[in-house]
Amino acid sequence: MTQSPAITVAALLVMAAPLVAAEIPQGQRRSGFTFMAPETQAMQNDDDANPGMLWVLDGEKLWNGKAGAADKACADCHNDARFSMKGVAARYPVYDKSRGRPVDLEARINLCRAERQQATPLAYESHDLLALTAFIAQQSRGIEISAGSDRELESFVAKGRELFMRRQGQLNLACANCHDDNWDKHLAGSAITQAHPTGYPEYRLEWQSLGSLQRRLRSCISGIRAQPYDYGAPELVELELYLMSRAKGMPMDVPGVRP
Amino acid sequence: MDNQDLSTRRRFLGLAGSAAVAGTIPIVTLRPLKATPEMLASAIRNVVGSAAVTTGKVKLDIPPLVENGNTVPMTVSLISPMTPVDHVKSIHVFNEKNPQPNIGNFYLGPACGRAQISTRIRLADSQKVVAIAHLSDGSFWSATADVVVTLAACTEEAS
Amino acid sequence: MAAALINVPAKAKRGQIIEIKTLMSHIMETGFRRTAAGELLPRDIITSFICRFNGNAIFRADLFPAIAANPFISFFTVATESGKFDFEWIGDNGFSETASASITVE
Numbered sequence: 001m002t003q004s005p006a007i008t009v010a011a012l013l014v015m016a017a018p019l020v021a022a023e024i025p026q027g028q029r030r031s032g033f034t035f036m037a038p039e040t041q042a043m044q045n046d047d048d049a050n051p052g053m054l055w056v057l058d059g060e061k062l063w064n065g066k067a068g069a070a071d072k073a074c075a076d077c078h079n080d081a082r083f084s085m086k087g088v089a090a091r092y093p094v095y096d097k098s099r100g101r102p103v104d105l106e107a108r109i110n111l112c113r114a115e116r117q118q119a120t121p122l123a124y125e126s127h128d129l130l131a132l133t134a135f136i137a138q139q140s141r142g143i144e145i146s147a148g149s150d151r152e153l154e155s156f157v158a159k160g161r162e163l164f165m166r167r168q169g170q171l172n173l174a175c176a177n178c179h180d181d182n183w184d185k186h187l188a189g190s191a192i193t194q195a196h197p198t199g200y201p202e203y204r205l206e207w208q209s210l211g212s213l214q215r216r217l218r219s220c221i222s223g224i225r226a227q228p229y230d231y232g233a234p235e236l237v238e239l240e241l242y243l244m245s246r247a248k249g250m251p252m253d254v255p256g257v258r259p
Numbered sequence: 260m261d262n263q264d265l266s267t268r269r270r271f272l273g274l275a276g277s278a279a280v281a282g283t284i285p286i287v288t289l290r291p292l293k294a295t296p297e298m299l300a301s302a303i304r305n306v307v308g309s310a311a312v313t314t315g316k317v318k319l320d321i322p323p324l325v326e327n328g329n330t331v332p333m334t335v336s337l338i339s340p341m342t343p344v345d346h347v348k349s350i351h352v353f354n355e356k357n358p359q360p361n362i363g364n365f366y367l368g369p370a371c372g373r374a375q376i377s378t379r380i381r382l383a384d385s386q387k388v389v390a391i392a393h394l395s396d397g398s399f400w401s402a403t404a405d406v407v408v409t410l411a412a413c414t415e416e417a418s
Numbered sequence: 419m420a421a422a423l424i425n426v427p428a429k430a431k432r433g434q435i436i437e438i439k440t441l442m443s444h445i446m447e448t449g450f451r452r453t454a455a456g457e458l459l460p461r462d463i464i465t466s467f468i469c470r471f472n473g474n475a476i477f478r479a480d481l482f483p484a485i486a487a488n489p490f491i492s493f494f495t496v497a498t499e500s501g502k503f504d505f506e507w508i509g510d511n512g513f514s515e516t517a518s519a520s521i522t523v524e
Contacts, residue, residue: 037324037325039322040332043330046439048441051443054488057423190409205327205329208329329486331486359482361480361482363479366477366478367493370476370477370495371493371496372495375493375494378479378486378489378491380484381448
């Protein structure tokens with residue numbers, strides 16, 4: 001912890017050779033939850049104090065509300081989300097046959113809105129999309145992640161891994177440099193975690209709002225001074241797919257609270 | 260530059276109010292958005308007036324090193340029977356270095372049963388947090404905590 | 419949109435001290451932040467919170483910009499009789515939200 005972060009970053013920059021990062025051994029995998037101070041953990045664990053629950057509540061209202069030209073609610077087809085959506089988020093992103101590629105939960109919600117409800121898609125990071133995603137994902141709380149198992153997803157998981165390992169941007173850093181090689185060290189006072197997306201959508205204290213994994217990925221990529229992919233870009237879905245498959249077996253803890 | 264000086268000084272004088280520092284106006288820095296210890300002292304004086312504030316009785320629970328200054332959990336409590344003749348009337352929380360010295364005022368009473376409040380606060384920098392309790396016998400008690408606030412490592416671009 | 423999350427025990431024994439937890443969605447814009455262009459974002463905060471039980475005020479709070487977004491406030495009260503808690507949040511730009519919760523005291 002006393003090692004200067006500047007020295008760590010400089011050392012990483014000097015190693016310009018292509019990266020063969022060691023993936024974290026299964027036995028050492030830890031949720032981002034475990035890196036937090038007890039007060040923040042307590043904030044997540046108390047549903048009366050977890051700010052993410054405000055979005056979950058709104059999501060429940062949206063789930064039951066009619067929408068679109070078809071005047072249908074999610075509940076009209078999917079009934080009680082506690083049963084129908086249980087375990088769903090733990091499997092996402094899933095392979096979508098009609099598109100021939102993986103889709104994440106946000107895209108799936110918008111597909112449903114367009115095709116079944118004849119409603120306009122919700123914008124990424126809009127309150128309503130976050131609320132619906134949080135409500136659905138929260139139904140998988142405690143359930144082990146099983147995403148990325150289908151054979152059709154293999155090539156996309158590989159793409160996601162390549163994105164995770166690739167050095168990029170002005171700082172020439174790869175995600176793996178921090179999250180595989182230097183987790184549990186600190187970067188300017190903040191703990192570097194292993195980057196398991198077990199708690200998304202999550203309430204980030206830095207944002208003072210609930211936000212999606214895509215927002216977090218974009219802000220990390222900006223942070224290493226690379227050009228972030230646009231919301232909804234296939235690269236972000238591939239990254240999410242890789243991250244979820246890398247976290248396979250870990251329980252979800254939505255809505256997470258993180259610093 | 261001069262105008263900024265004057266407005267800051269005027270604002271400081273306004274805050275100092277009736278306090279007996281008229282003859283000893285300190286030099287004010289050219290950063291009007293940063294509180295000074297004098298602002299903290301005068302905000303406290305607005306609450307306690309000229310009464311003495313004794314350190315003790317108040318328990319201020321706040322992490323010494325915060326995860327993120329945007330949201331810092333804080334609990335203030337006192338042991339008190341909370342009866343009509345012996346209770347905590349109010350708890351006032353202040354900070355040292357935010358743009359404003361006040362954080363919150365909490366008004367209790369015998370109906371509360373326990374003198375304890377929790378909330379989440381913002382701290383702009385490493386600084387002191389002061390909690391002052393006003394008891395039914397008119398006395399004021401305080402506790403102070405030193406909190407270290409680090410900045411987030413990566414800045415997020417406006418999307 | 420504004421959601422309020424209230425936690426009040428549904429039941430309590432007479433004389434029992436219970437904790438009430440409240441969470442209100444609100445941006446709590448401090449009035450000190452600036453946009454990328456340098457313009458000051460105007461203050462927009464909840465300024466006061468009050469809890470009444472069967473019409474009588476039992477807890478009040480003044481909030482300042484230093485209270486974090488989506489304000490969480492918890493406090494305690496003695497369960498004396500069955501009845502209704504009314505919560506009210508008032509703030510800048512005419513912000514006004516209420517919520518209520520009932521309790522059975524035996």
